[in-house]
Amino acid sequence: MSGVGLDPKTAPTFPMAAKAMLGDTQLRKNVRHATDVIQEKRARVVGEMPDWQELREAGRQIRRHTMEYLDFYLEEFEANCTRAGGVVHWARDAEEARGIVVGLVKASGSDQVIKIKSMTTEEIQLNSALEAAGIHPYETDLAELIIQLGEDRPSHIVVPALHKNRQQIREIFQREMKLPELGERPQDLADAARMFLREKFLRVKTAVSGANFLIAETGGVCVVESEGNGRMCLTLPETLITIAGIDKVLPRFQDLEVMLQLLPRSATGERMNPYNSIWTGVDAASSGDGLRDGPRVFHVVLTDNARTEILADEEGRQTLNCIRCGACQNACPVYRQTGGHAYGSVYAGPIGAILTPQLQEMHHAQSLPYASSLCGACYEVCPVKINIPEVLIHLRNKVVKQNTAGVAGLFDVEAGAMKAMAMIFRSERRFRAAQRLGRVAERPLVRRDGQGEGWIGWLPGLLGGWTQARDLEEMPKETFRDWWERRGRDGN
C-alpha cells in the first residue's frame, strides 16, 4: 500500500486537498452523518455526568503532571514492565521503531501478524515496512480492515472508515473477500468480517498492538475497544508487540478511573467501552498444563518520534496531553466539511492540525495550523482541555517566523501586507488616510445593484478568495469617526 497522498512530506496543502474533498458529495454526506450521530450520542452521555467539568479538569491535571515528570514515569514503567516479564525497547524516531518491530516479528518466526487498531503504527507507517520485509499485517479492527482491504487511509482517529457508507463497504468486502452474494444488512457485513477474521485469530501467532495507556505504577498496558477483536489479539498469539508513543504513560492505576470515564464518552458516546483490557507482562504459568491466557513473549516499543521536541516547547506541550478520543474532529466545522484526508496526515481534524506540524518539526504541513476558523468547538469538547485554538495560533506564529526569515521573507506578499497594515494602525493619521485611500481604490470595482447599492463582486490577488462566494458592500461615504467629529461640530 502506498502512503503517498497521506504523507505530510508529499501531501498537497490543506486548501488544495480540501477543494478536492469538497467536490466529493458522497464523502461529505457520509462524514456529516457519522459525526452527527457520534456528537449526539456524546452530548447525551456527557449530559448525564453532573461532574463532567471537574472530570475534565482532573484529566487535564493528570496529563499535565505526567508530562512534567515524563522521564520519571517512563523509567518507572520500564522497571515494572520488565519485572513482569516484558521487554522494553526505545525508539528515537519512526525509522527506528519500524526496524525494532520488524526485527521482533522476524524473531517470532512468523511471516504474518494480526494487528489491533493503532494510530501510532499508522504514524510510523508500520504496515508498509512489514510488507517490505515480507510480513503480511492483518488489521482486525472492523474499520481498519475496511481501510486495508479498500487500499484506503484512515480519515478519523476513532472511526477510521467514517467516510465510507454501508454500500461502499459491501462492495469492498464482495471484491476482496470474494463474496459476490454478500447481503447489505449490517449483520451480513459483520458476519463476513467475523468469518474472515476468525481464521486469522486462530492461526497467526504474532500480534501487534498500540496502547491507550501505559501504567507506570504496574508496568501494565491498557487498550480499550468496542468489538472484542483486540481482546482476541491480546490473548491468543504467543508473541505480542505493543508500540506506543512515550506520551501514553499514566502515573497510577487509579488514574484510569478518570481516563476511562472521559475517553469512551468523548470518543464514541459510550458510558464504558465494551472491552477494557489491561495486561501486565507475560503469562508465567503458560508452559505447564497447556492452559494459557496471554502472550508468552511480550515487547513494548516506546517511541519518541519528535515528542521530546514538542515537550520542550512550553506553548505546544499541551498537544501531548491528547488521549486520541477524536471528539475535536466530530465537533470541528472544518473537518465536517472535508473529512480527514484533506489534512494529509494520519491525525486529522483540529488535533491533527496541531500535532502533525509538530511531529514534522514544522518543516512540512505548514498549511495545517491555518485549517481552522478558530471557532473553539474543539476546545469546548476536549476531555483533557487542550486549548487547541491557542496552540494553532502559536504554530501560525512559527510558520510566519519561518517564512519571513532571511531574504525570501522580503518578498512574502502576505507578510508585506500585514506589516503595512500594522504600520497604518500604529497612527491615527495614517489610519484615516488609509480609510480615504480605500474608498478611492475600490471605486473601479464597485457595481450598482438593483437597489442602487454599490457592491464589489470581484477582488484581485490574495483577497480573491473572498469574492469567490461572497460580495462585498462598498465602503460607506463617512467613517464612524468622521460622523462623530461632525456631530460634535454640528452639536446634535
Place this chain on the structure above:
Amino acid sequence: MRVSLFITCYNDTLFPETGKAVVRVLERLGHMVEFPRGQTCCGQMHYNTGYQAEAMPLLERFVAQFRGAEAVVVPSSSCVAMMRDHYPKMAVASGRAELIAEVDALLPRVFEFSEFLTKRLGLEDVGAYYPHRVTYHASCHGLRNLLLGDGPMRLLKAVRGIDLVELQGLEQCCGFGGTFAVKNADVSSAMLAEKTTAVLNTKAEACTACDNSCLMHLQGALHRQRTGVKTVHLAEILAGEDGVGR
C-alpha cells in the same frame, strides 16, 4: 456613567451605523459616551494570523487610549475575546511590569456591547422597537470565549414588535474566521452555505449577531444569492425606536 467607546477598525471603516446605534442606545439610557480619537485596531487579525510582534504596539495603543476609562464598550465579541484571551499573555511576554499591571487593571472594565447591557447594567429591556422578523446567530467568540449565553437573546426578546425566530445550528461557526475566509476560501464558503441555508429556512427578513465580522461574511453570500435578506448588528436593532426611521 461615562462610557468609552472602542469602535474597532472595521466597524469604524465599514459599519459606522453600528457605532451610531451604540451611541444612540447608551445615550438613551442616560450615559455619557466618549470616543478617544487615537484608537485604531485591537490587533486581532495580526495576532491570529501569526504576526504576534505586529500586534504588540496595538495592545500598547489600546491601553494608552483607554487606561482612564470608567467602562469600555466594544460592539464586537471577537475583538473583546482577543483582548481577554491574549492581552494578558502578551503583556507577560513583554516582561514589563507596568504594562502587565495596566492590562490587568483595564480588562475588567472592557465589555462587549450586549454584555455591558445585560451584565454590567443588568438590563434586558432597553426600550427598543423593531417590527421585523429576525433570527440571531451566536458568533463563536461571543459564545465560547465571552460566554455571552442567552444575554443577546434576552435583549432581543424585550424588543417591541420583533418576531424572533430560532436559527437551526445556532452554535455552528459561519466560516468567517478572519484570514481563514481568504486562505481557505473553499472550506469557508462551504461552511457559509450551511449557515445561509439555515438563515433562509427561518424566513427572517434580517439576521443579527453581536459581531459585524460574521455578519459581513453572511451578508456577502446573502447578497450574492440575491436573497433579499439583510444582516444587521444587534445594536442597530436595539437602537430602533417607535417613529424613528433607521
